[in-house]
Amino acid sequence: xxxxxxxxVRDFKKQEVPFDIPVEGSLGLLALGAVGIIAWKKKKLETxxxxxxxxxEKK
Amino acid sequence: MSExxxxxxxxxxxxxxxxxxxxxxxxxxxMPALEKLINGGVMGNLATLDPPMSPxxxxxxxxxxxxxxxxxxxxxxxxxxxxxxxxxxxxxRKVKAIWNILTQKGFKTHTVGWxxxxxxxxxNGICVSNEFAAAKGxxxxxxxxxxxxxxxxxxxxxxxxxxxxxxxITHAHILPFLPLAATIDQTQDKGIQVISRILSECSSYxxxxxxxxxxxxxxxMAVYFDAVDHFCHSFMKFHPPQQNxxxxxxxxxxxxxINGAYRFHDMMLERxxxxxxxxxxxxxxxxxxxxxxxxRPQKLPSYPAAPALEHSPYGIICMNGTHIKKDEHIYGASLxxxxxxxxTIFGLPVGNDMDGKALVSAFDKEISPEIIPSWENVPGESxxxxxxxxxxxxxxxxxxxxxxxxxxxxxxxxxxxQLQKSVISExxxxxxxxxxxxxxxxxxxxxxEDLFEKDKDKTRYGLRLATCYxxxxxxxxxxxxxxxxxxANKELPQLDLLEGTLLLGENRPRKALEFxxxxxxxxxxxxxxxxxxxxxxxxxHNWKDAERAFNSALLIDQDNAQAHYGLAICFLKQDKYEEAxxxxxxxxxxxxxxxxxxxxxxxxxxxxxxxEQAAQAFEVTIKFSPGIKKAHQWLAKIYEEHLNNPDxxxxxxxFIKENIKGTITxxxxxxxSGTSMMxxxxxxxxxxxxxxxxxxxxxxxxxxxxxxxxxxRLHIDNKWLNEAEGKCVKIVAPLLQFLPTNFxxxxxxxxxxxxxxxxxxxxMLGKEKDVKNNTFPLMLSEAFKxxxxxxxxxxxxxxxxxxxxxxxxxxxxxxxxxxxxxxxFLSLDLDITAMTSAVDKExxxxxxxxxx
Numbered sequence: 001x002x003x004x005x006x007x008x009v010r011d012f013k014k015q016e017v018p019f020d021i022p023v024e025g026s027l028g029l030l031a032l033g034a035v036g037i038i039a040w041k042k043k044k045l046e047t048x049x050x051x052x053x054x055x056x057e058k059k
Numbered sequence: 060m061s062e063x064x065x066x067x068x069x070x071x072x073x074x075x076x077x078x079x080x081x082x083x084x085x086x087x088x089x090m091p092a093l094e095k096l097i098n099g100g101v102m103g104n105l106a107t108l109d110p111p112m113s114p115x116x117x118x119x120x121x122x123x124x125x126x127x128x129x130x131x132x133x134x135x136x137x138x139x140x141x142x143x144x145x146x147x148x149x150x151x152r153k154v155k156a157i158w159n160i161l162t163q164k165g166f167k168t169h170t171v172g173w174x175x176x177x178x179x180x181x182x183n184g185i186c187v188s189n190e191f192a193a194a195k196g197x198x199x200x201x202x203x204x205x206x207x208x209x210x211x212x213x214x215x216x217x218x219x220x221x222x223x224x225x226x227x228i229t230h231a232h233i234l235p236f237l238p239l240a241a242t243i244d245q246t247q248d249k250g251i252q253v254i255s256r257i258l259s260e261c262s263s264y265x266x267x268x269x270x271x272x273x274x275x276x277x278x279x280m281a282v283y284f285d286a287v288d289h290f291c292h293s294f295m296k297f298h299p300p301q302q303n304x305x306x307x308x309x310x311x312x313x314x315x316x317i318n319g320a321y322r323f324h325d326m327m328l329e330r331x332x333x334x335x336x337x338x339x340x341x342x343x344x345x346x347x348x349x350x351x352x353x354x355r356p357q358k359l360p361s362y363p364a365a366p367a368l369e370h371s372p373y374g375i376i377c378m379n380g381t382h383i384k385k386d387e388h389i390y391g392a393s394l395x396x397x398x399x400x401x402x403t404i405f406g407l408p409v410g411n412d413m414d415g416k417a418l419v420s421a422f423d424k425e426i427s428p429e430i431i432p433s434w435e436n437v438p439g440e441s442x443x444x445x446x447x448x449x450x451x452x453x454x455x456x457x458x459x460x461x462x463x464x465x466x467x468x469x470x471x472x473x474x475x476x477q478l479q480k481s482v483i484s485e486x487x488x489x490x491x492x493x494x495x496x497x498x499x500x501x502x503x504x505x506x507x508e509d510l511f512e513k514d515k516d517k518t519r520y521g522l523r524l525a526t527c528y529x530x531x532x533x534x535x536x537x538x539x540x541x542x543x544x545x546x547a548n549k550e551l552p553q554l555d556l557l558e559g560t561l562l563l564g565e566n567r568p569r570k571a572l573e574f575x576x577x578x579x580x581x582x583x584x585x586x587x588x589x590x591x592x593x594x595x596x597x598x599x600h601n602w603k604d605a606e607r608a609f610n611s612a613l614l615i616d617q618d619n620a621q622a623h624y625g626l627a628i629c630f631l632k633q634d635k636y637e638e639a640x641x642x643x644x645x646x647x648x649x650x651x652x653x654x655x656x657x658x659x660x661x662x663x664x665x666x667x668x669x670x671e672q673a674a675q676a677f678e679v680t681i682k683f684s685p686g687i688k689k690a691h692q693w694l695a696k697i698y699e700e701h702l703n704n705p706d707x708x709x710x711x712x713x714f715i716k717e718n719i720k721g722t723i724t725x726x727x728x729x730x731x732s733g734t735s736m737m738x739x740x741x742x743x744x745x746x747x748x749x750x751x752x753x754x755x756x757x758x759x760x761x762x763x764x765x766x767x768x769x770x771x772r773l774h775i776d777n778k779w780l781n782e783a784e785g786k787c788v789k790i791v792a793p794l795l796q797f798l799p800t801n802f803x804x805x806x807x808x809x810x811x812x813x814x815x816x817x818x819x820x821x822x823m824l825g826k827e828k829d830v831k832n833n834t835f836p837l838m839l840s841e842a843f844k845x846x847x848x849x850x851x852x853x854x855x856x857x858x859x860x861x862x863x864x865x866x867x868x869x870x871x872x873x874x875x876x877x878x879x880x881x882x883x884f885l886s887l888d889l890d891i892t893a894m895t896s897a898v899d900k901e902x903x904x905x906x907x908x909x910x911x
Contacts, residue, residue, distance in 0.1 A: 022231060024229040024230065024231040025227075025228075025229055025231050025232060026231050026232070027231075027232055027235055027323055027326065028326065030223070030232065030258070030262040030265070030323075030327075031265070031323065031326030031327045031329070031330055032269075032330055033265050033266050033268065033269025033270070033327070033330050033331075033334075034221055034266045034267075034269045034270035034273065035269070035273070036266075037221055037223065037262070037266045038221070041220075
């Protein structure tokens with residue numbers, strides 16, 4: 001699964017260097033469209049064990 | 060089928076995107092994807108339509124037709140079951156959209172988020188409707204797709220998983236827009252929530268579009284984003300430069316949001332461009348612009364759709380792809396041109412019932428689009444909803460109202476009923492505005508008269524009605540409407556502006572000036588007001604004040620093409636050719652389809668001895684407006700005398716001879732209404748008069764009659780009118796109706812008090828006894844009135860005729876003003892002093908004493 005996710009990113013960047021998907025997401029992932037959102041949602045599921053909430057809160 | 064110019068077309072809509080925000084970002088290298096698109100293709104302004112309301116505009120983009128034809132008339136519409144109102148839906152669209160035509164021709168076609176597109180149409184591909192992304196509840200609640208959101212439904216589950224809920228947006232998404240987000244008290248300030256909602260929705264549509272592009276074949280893909288518009292309505296007030304009334308703290312918090320929105324769209328664009336590939340023609344556009352500078356309204360009025368006042372009249376367009384020119388500007392594009400252009404790219408014919416044209420200047424080869432009468436009658440499966448689902452909800456509502464009145468259906472609550480009535484009235488008002496924008500003034504008029512009759516409190520309705528009357532030259536009705544509005548709103552400056560415009564149209568610049576100055580004291584920020592002031596001063600040949608007025612208009616809006624054009628005329632009239640050339644170039648650069656500005660540019664260039672460029676400017680003038688005689692005359696002269704091209708000169712001479720009618724100036728009125736005095740004024744002023752001098756001076760007309768014998772036989776023989784071309788001839792009012800239609804006429808219509816006319820005529824006939832007793836045949840007065848009415852009816856029925864009504868009394872009392880009015884009407888530099896010398900007050904006074 002991880003390989004497939006990284007492949008999406010490689011396709012977009014046209015380079016062979018994979019990068020980590022941040023659990024808080026990024027504008028870059030949103031701009032990537034479906035592949036970015038799929039990758040981010042999977043990362044959140046893995047990290048939060050099923051919690052999808054990512055509500056913005058004061059830091 | 061004509062040649063197909065691209066394998067695929069990707070149409071991207073950015074609601075409200077505006078070059079004024081984009082250019083600084085491009086300069087800083089902050090929109091690299093767009094820069095790439097522009098450098099490899101064409102860019103330009105895209106003229107919007109009125110009213111600038113997005114569902115109407117995006118439907119015009121998708122159909123190539125104005126809203127009176129496509130049927131989408133606002134943001135909401137009545138519920139067909141009379142239960143309330145609902146967001147405007149695609150079932151109200153009466154004509155085929157581009158994706159229906161492409162479906163019909165077998166092209167694989169997808170659309171995402173178009174407004175309106177719900178319920179999704181059964182096209183030859185995937186349709187994701189505009190109800191796809193909005194979250195109705197908190198993140199942990201159910202979030203089902205509304206019924207009909209996706210076609211085919213089999214894609215619903217996959218696509219619904221791609222949606223982002225606003226509560227999923229994190230600080231990582233927000234901070235690039237709001238670096239000071241942590242300081243915001245979210246219980247008081249909803250800014251973060253608003254950004255989260257907008258961002259989540261546009262990301263959802265983007266995800267759906269990219270998934271479709273990656274996982275399906277396609278020939279045509281359309282994706283629409285409303286986020287720029289939504290960001291702008293909420294945060295443009297904080298965009299730099301800081302506006303008065305915006306506190307420093309608020310400005311610091313929100314000043315980066317708009318730029319952030321555009322940069323995020325550029326990131327999405329990069330992805331779409333990558334997925335589209337090199338064999339795709341990409342069209343990126345917006346439906347209107349959004350004021351981002353000092354034109355931002357400080358306060359919005361409280362009527363429906365008032366936020367549309369923040370929209371500016373030009374959106375953006377970029378095209379990039381096979382057979383599209385590289386790194387060039389296109390001019391004169393309208394959002395009505397998009398569908399004809401896409402059809403042309405696919406090698407399909409354009410419907411003659413479409414209101415736009417293919418943007419052929421964007422292509423790197425000569426293209427002549429094929430035309431068919433209409434796509435509406437072409438049979439085949441187009442992927443529109445079945446007839447049973449498509450309905451005119453306004454007509455349905457009218458039918459239901461009747462059933463309610465008859466007692467067959469229970470009436471909705473008063474509030475609901477009121478809301479529906481309001482929606483129907485507003486939609487009719489928008490339809491009237493559509494008609495006015497399309498110059499279908501009579502169609503607009505019947506709606507506006509009805510709306511204003513029923514609701515005289517709605518000043519908006521009354522102002523449009525008065526403007527419509529003015530444009531139809533129904534001066535009396537316009538003034539009546541102004542009076543009604545003045546009674547209710549004494550201080551409404553738009554009424555003074557309108558009155559000034561009316562007087563300007565009547566060639567009464569001095570009186571117009573009084574009203575325009577009055578309006579200026581109340582609202583000095585209306586560019587249109589300064590344009591009118593400039594026009595008044597131009598009519599009065601007051602070049603310096605005209606220059607000041609046009610400069611004032613430019614202070615308000617530096618991109619006002621009319622103001623640059625006005626300045627070009629001012630400079631030309633003062634023999635400042637270089638300045639005139641610069642301003643005319645500014646005007647045509649801003650608005651290319653502007654023939655008078657090209658003409659002025661040509662004249663300034665010719666006078667500056669730049670004959671080759673002048674010829675180019677005149678050629679552009681006649682390309683847009685073939686009937687401008689002066690441009691052909693200039694071209695004939697330049698080609699013959701300066702560019703050594705007698706063949707081209709001959710073409711223009713021939714064109715003038717065969718296609719352009721000559722102009723005859725006519726002085727008319729009843730006998731003894733001052734027509735001879737007017738002829739003398741014109742003669743003294745420098746107008747060439749057609750007269751044979753057969754009728755000599757006498758005691759009744761000691762300065763001459765200026766008549767032409769053949770005029771008396773006009774109803775039998777009009778061949779002699781050729782002799783009158785370019786000259787002025789006196790024709791009494793009852794004979795006007797016998798004038799043929801093969802000339803342009805400029806009519807100076809003299810009016811005088813009927814009793815004075817009758818007295819003067821009786822004296823002339825030697826009936827001083829009648830005059831002394833003040834007894835005139837009643838029938839005579841009535842007959843003359845009928846003759847005048849008949850003449851006026853004929854004047855109104857003639858399309859190519861202009862008229863100025865001059866009162867004999869005004870000429871006697873204000874000869875300079877009336878002479879200026881006439882000079883302005885004839886567009887001639889007449890000798891005003893010489894004209895006024897023809898007015899003999901003493902003669903008139905004596906005559907009055909004689910008859911009394």
